[in-house]
């Protein structure tokens with residue numbers, strides 16, 4: 497049975513553009529796979545703790561303390577959700593030219609040496625394979641072309657993070673110019689929904 501993991505990371509709740517588009521993508525995926533199971537993680541509404549001195553050994557070391565063991569358990573849980581998924585839909589708004597800190601924290605927990613990537617003499621190798629990823633990018637401005645293109649630290653960063661753990665089958669759906677007024681916003685949503693329909 498198809499399994500879909502859905503990651504939301506907007507902090508804007510009901511006003512979020514990416515949340516709407518993520519749900520549209522999930523609806524399309526369910527149309528194609530009616531029996532699929534869906535697991536949701538909302539990192540904006542229910543954030544996971546950032547890595548700090550007290551808990552980092554849970555992800556990048558040998559956990560001993562209770563706080564470290566709690567971080568290890570969360571890392572195990574988030575990675576298990578990812579490993580179990582056939583398709584992953586990620587809502588990734590652009591905040592300050594990059595991704596929301598909640599999504600960054602999620603990556604801090606799922607990029608784990610020996611579990612989702614390994615190092616060898618040949619260099620790093622991603623250990624999660626055979627999954628399809630759809631990333632919904634909402635942005636106030638225009639970054640796919642024009643003068644702000646060099647300020648896009650969102651899409652190349654996401655491509656690198658996902659590729660590092662073996663997730664290379666990634667489709668990026670962009671909703672750009674959300675901050676350019678109601679008409680531009682509507683046009684961006686329509687374009688993104690069309691791209692979702694063609695992808696999912």
Ligand SMILES: Cc1cc2nc3c(=O)[nH]c(=O)nc-3n(C[C@H](O)[C@H](O)[C@H](O)COP(=O)(O)O)c2cc1C
Nearest residue numbers: 506512513514589590591592593634635636637674
């Ligand atoms: C904290 C914050 C930072 C933002 N930074 C940027 C930015 O650097 N560039 C940009 O084009 N839009 C920026 N925006 C606008 C968002 O990208 C835009 O509102 C988008 O729709 C956010 O997605 P969401 O509605 O799913 O949260 C920012 C919005 C917020 C709330």
